[in-house]
Amino acid sequence: MKSIKRLSLFGSGIIALICLVFAIAHATRDHEALTLDQSQRENIGGDYISIPQGVVHYEFSANGTGPVIVLVHGFSVPSYVWEPTFNTLKANGFRVLRFDLFGRGFSDRPDLEYVMDDYVAQLHALLQALKIEKTVQLVGLSMGGAVVTHFTNRYPEKVERLSLIAPLIRTPDRPELLPLMVPVLGDWLADVLMVPTLRKGVSKAVYDPSTFPDWERRLNPQTQYAGYTHAILNTARQLRGQDFSAQYFTMLDLQKPVQLIWGENDQTLPYSDHTVITDYASKPGQRAKIDFRPIPKSGHLPHWEHPELVGRALIEFLRPEE
Template sequence: MTYVKALGVLLVAITLIMLMSYWAAGRARAALDADARDKLLAEGHAYSFLDLPQGTVHYRLEGPETGQLVVLVHGFATPSIIWSQYFKPLTDAGYRVLAFDNFGRGLSDRPDTVYDADLFDNQLSGLLDALGVNRRVDLVGYSMGGGIVTVFAARHPERVRSMTLIAPVGLGKLSNERTEMLRRPLIGDWIIRLFGTKMFYAAAAEEAKSIPNPGPLLAAVNRQLQFRGYGDALLSTMRNYPLETADAFYATVGASSLPVLAIWGEADEVVPFDHAERLMELLPQAQLRSYPGMGHNIGVADPDLVGGLIMRFLGEQEARITSPGAAGKPRGPLARMESRRCASCGGNSGDTAITPPIPQAN
């Protein structure tokens, strides 16, 4: 009986220690409030903030006001700084470019809510409304951002001109033993609260090894980790967002005539390239470009490659609208780009050659 009582006391003590450490770890980080945002702006770490019903959004908007708007949506854990190399080429080409931090990430608020498809769809639609965007936009989504823009295009087709997906989620299994453990109540919350900062930074540092200039990215990742609620937001996303089960949204877009470009690294270990087969089943109109030897971070590892593909695809949309086809009607897309091995191209981004555009007959 003594042993049973001792075991009970020990379990109670362990539970109290876990609860106290959980609470202390959360309070140890700073609140992302108005004072913090003012300081971030003053130090040059932020661009602009805008209040939405669900919370404050950090965003960057540049380029000519009359330019076609391109919206860049980042992925699960890394903030919108991943798009920093895309702004100048796009704005120099005359596009207006918008990137923002998803709720719970970067310098946007971490609202105490369920991080599901509705939250991120409302954030994107609310941001466009608040900025007075009243015409179709070109959406670019990386990883989870690919899921976000697909949901948006399925729900608001009248607001979208084209969609570019870079290794998008929602098409199959991503989970492993670690993520399954994190999804469990209580234990997952405790692990994230106490060890999430080290886990997320380590993952970002590993991914940054193949990036030409990783300093700014890692600094932004570290900055977002300093504010309260980041880990909780990611955990809620893991439990509530359709990271593996967004087929219905892809099918809705696939039943439309929306132009779609898909870009994938064939060595992707986060969102496996095998998922591209399912993507093409659901989005038969998509143009798929894949690159042997490239991983999940293809967009930041080779922004010149990915940015060039995006620019070319956007140019096709301009031509599709302005070039008359039969009976004076606009043409369809001017080319269909397919993955093709190139024996003379060498490693990395050159492994797949770019097939010249093939004009459609009038």
């Protein structure tokens, strides 16, 4: 009996030692050596605005005469992912807003839970701070699709229509991510595996990697600022096992115009998930109409891989009726 107790204590000691090693390794990492403050932002350039939760990096082209289009990015790649879409919509007379979600890009990394409510609150506060009072049209990519859907359900009076590009509906079940859920160990793994994988992740994001040749160069800068890994990891933990189908159904019941764009070769979120939305919209008695645009030879970023095709689809859907 004593020997069993000694083995148990020994095992507990080993686990504690391993956890201590992970904690020290995590605490002494140097890849987030910079603090995102005013002096850093002056060197980075761009526009910033303070809202109650922190400072937001944004770009707003307000010179057009069309409605305001708000572009909301996804899990890890910040607002530069909208570059071709932003430029196309701007050139076609729309007023266009893109911004970095908290924890990403050059927005603050506040101490949040990084749940949907946090992103909804950020978007709402940003519109207030920029004095955008009329209804907006929302375009959400991946996790951003879930954000704009939650936002529409919370503030239906503020939204005219939505375009969803490969939206997060159900978090894919990926057993290899389970260790990230473990305190301390998960933090260390996020440092040494998750973020480096995101840096090299172009092949999972697009059908043809040559369409995004500077993926790593563009993604790297935001990872140098303290708080990025924490935000990404917290988001991953909060999203695990989530199914937002009910939120999409609620949004469809509002009977606002909805567009759905999805790359047929998406490796990040399965193309087949589009049926969650299209099947619900086609139910007897359901008056929601979906402008569904499947994009062949495209991965998770169809707007980047096929900017002319997707840009044309967005303009057709978002342009106000004469």
